[in-house]
Amino acid sequence: MVQTVAQTHHARLFIDGAFVESSAGKRFVNINPATEEELGWVEEATKEDVDRAVQAARRALQGPWGRLSIPERIRLVRRIGDLILERREEFARLETLDTGKPYWVAYEHEIPRAAYNFHFFADYLHSVGTEAYQLDAGQLHYAIRRPVGVVGLITPWNLPMVLLTWKMAPALAMGNTVVVKPAELTPLSATLLAEVIKEAGIPDGVVNVVHGFGPNSAGAFLVEHPGVNAISFTGETTTGKTIMANASRNLKRLSFELGGKNPNIIFADADLDEAIDMTLRSSFHNQGEVCLCGSRIYVERPVYEEFLDRFVKRTKELVVGDPFDPKTFVGPLISREHLERVMGYVEIARNEGRILIGGKQPEGLTRGYYLEPTIVVDMPDTCRVMKEEVFGPVVTVSPFDTEEEVIARANDTEYGLSATVWTTNLKRAHRVAHQLEVGMVWINTWFLRDLRTPFGGMKQSGIGREGGMHSVEFYSELTNITVKL
Numbered sequence: 001m002v003q004t005v006a007q008t009h010h011a012r013l014f015i016d017g018a019f020v021e022s023s024a025g026k027r028f029v030n031i032n033p034a035t036e037e038e039l040g041w042v043e044e045a046t047k048e049d050v051d052r053a054v055q056a057a058r059r060a061l062q063g064p065w066g067r068l069s070i071p072e073r074i075r076l077v078r079r080i081g082d083l084i085l086e087r088r089e090e091f092a093r094l095e096t097l098d099t100g101k102p103y104w105v106a107y108e109h110e111i112p113r114a115a116y117n118f119h120f121f122a123d124y125l126h127s128v129g130t131e132a133y134q135l136d137a138g139q140l141h142y143a144i145r146r147p148v149g150v151v152g153l154i155t156p157w158n159l160p161m162v163l164l165t166w167k168m169a170p171a172l173a174m175g176n177t178v179v180v181k182p183a184e185l186t187p188l189s190a191t192l193l194a195e196v197i198k199e200a201g202i203p204d205g206v207v208n209v210v211h212g213f214g215p216n217s218a219g220a221f222l223v224e225h226p227g228v229n230a231i232s233f234t235g236e237t238t239t240g241k242t243i244m245a246n247a248s249r250n251l252k253r254l255s256f257e258l259g260g261k262n263p264n265i266i267f268a269d270a271d272l273d274e275a276i277d278m279t280l281r282s283s284f285h286n287q288g289e290v291c292l293c294g295s296r297i298y299v300e301r302p303v304y305e306e307f308l309d310r311f312v313k314r315t316k317e318l319v320v321g322d323p324f325d326p327k328t329f330v331g332p333l334i335s336r337e338h339l340e341r342v343m344g345y346v347e348i349a350r351n352e353g354r355i356l357i358g359g360k361q362p363e364g365l366t367r368g369y370y371l372e373p374t375i376v377v378d379m380p381d382t383c384r385v386m387k388e389e390v391f392g393p394v395v396t397v398s399p400f401d402t403e404e405e406v407i408a409r410a411n412d413t414e415y416g417l418s419a420t421v422w423t424t425n426l427k428r429a430h431r432v433a434h435q436l437e438v439g440m441v442w443i444n445t446w447f448l449r450d451l452r453t454p455f456g457g458m459k460q461s462g463i464g465r466e467g468g469m470h471s472v473e474f475y476s477e478l479t480n481i482t483v484k485l
């Protein structure tokens with residue numbers, strides 16, 4: 001019986017329906033961020049391995065996969081979602097081992113959402129049409145959709161399964177084939193997903209998984225490969241710029257979900273109980289390693305002190321520790337390097353502002369990349385902590401006096417991903433939302449999702465949108481046909 005990655009914790013490549021090793025025998029070690037112990041090894045794809053994966057994906061387009069009817073494709077895509085749910089515990093455990101996120105977050109939220117991504121786009125496919133026009137009885141214009149072709153999916157380490165399946169599901173639903181390059185820090189769940197793809201009966205070559213790094217490794221090889229028609233990338237803005245440059249050589253279609261520095265605006269007339277409950281989540285969920293986290297908190301001055309007192313008190317109650325402990329809310333950060341990067345911002349905050357709580361490794365947690373939830377105040381708006389994406393459990397809290405002022409400060413960033421607005425004055429809520437330069441605004445809630453909506457950012461937070469018809473458009477090509485009748 002071939003062992004599964006859930007048993008071995010060793011991540012092999014998945015090319016043309018087979019689990020294989022690196023053609024150059026290159027491997028790298030995968031570390032558990034909660035214990036700093038080795039989890040296993042990961043096969044590093046060479047340029048030749050990536051080429052074999054792309055060739056397999058191209059062949060699969062011309063094989064049975066390319067001839068499937070829509071109902072047959074819907075059945076297979078739904079089947080992947082079903083099998084993810086059947087192996088929910090394995091996926092959740094691997095995701096927790098790789099990322100350090102609390103197990104209950106993976107098991108209760110992220111793995112079910114990964115399965116739902118497949119179920120949603122399978123069902124959505126039933127209603128996807130095109131367009132037809134007639135200027136007079138003598139002519140007919142109509143469009144047909146076809147797959148883009150071979151799509152490279154390059155994903156980050158913070159929500160590995162949610163974000164990989166958010167791309168893979170629509171890509172497959174629209175008939176494409178894919179080559180996946182998961183983040184080097186989180187190879188396990190993508191490898192288990194490859195097992196599920198095999199089990200679901202997806203033809204060989206339709207889905208391929210190549211592990212490795214970015215520059216001069218699998219990520220760059222995939223972006224530069226002439227046989228890849230499109231790249232869907234989620235990651236840092238700086239990486240997006242590099243990928244855009246490298247993909248330009250053969251004009252690949254690009255979808256970018258990039259960084260954010262999201263404002264969380266709390267007006268004096270907000271329901272403070274609700275605002276504080278949700279701000280704990282939007283600040284420290286997944287160790288603050290969520291692109292949507294509201295890391296810049298602005299509170300209208302009349303309730304600033306009350307908010308701060310209550311927010312600090314509630315933050316101190318958050319359990320920081322073993323991600324497999326059901327009481328844990330904040331696990332370790334993803335890596336030693338990332339912890340040191342975030343601590344660098346904490347030191348800047350210590351010098352330029354005032355750290356109310358946190359800013360250091362929790363007592364008693366001597367192993368693991370842990371950082372206490374950290375609240376910073378009295379920061380000048382020009383400080384790097386207010387301008388740059390920290391991507392950790394670190395938030396700033398600042399008072400404001402007028403609506404105009406807070407909108408200007410919220411928009412004073414190169415990013416434009418998301419924002420949250422707390423007020424019971426709904427005219428004001430919509431007025432403010434219309435002026436915020438972001439792709440998504442949540443009013444009196446956070447991270448509430450309908451997968452038909454446009455998901456993505458503007459400015460330096462991304463190019464394009466994912467979700468519903470936005471994903472359909474990215475993962476399909478249109479041909480318009482005109483007939484003289």
Ligand SMILES: NC(=O)c1ccc[n+]([C@@H]2O[C@H](COP(=O)([O-])OP(=O)(O)OC[C@H]3O[C@@H](n4cnc5c(N)ncnc54)[C@H](O)[C@@H]3O)[C@@H](O)[C@H]2O)c1
Nearest residue numbers: 155156157182183213214219220235236239257258259291
């Ligand atoms: N907007 C969104 O929806 C969204 C969602 C999640 C994370 N993010 C962002 O992702 C970042 C955190 O994730 P990360 O640290 O994994 O990002 P990253 O940019 O360092 O890496 C993301 C992926 O890109 C690959 N990569 C790196 N350099 C590459 C190159 N030159 N060519 C090809 N591939 C390359 C990496 O190996 C990884 O698989 C944060 O900035 C966060 O805001 C955005």
Ligand SMILES: O=C/C=C/C=C(\O)C(=O)O
Nearest residue numbers: 158166290291292449455
């Ligand atoms: O860290 C970023 C989270 C992104 C979430 C989604 O892309 C989604 O919910 O579809």
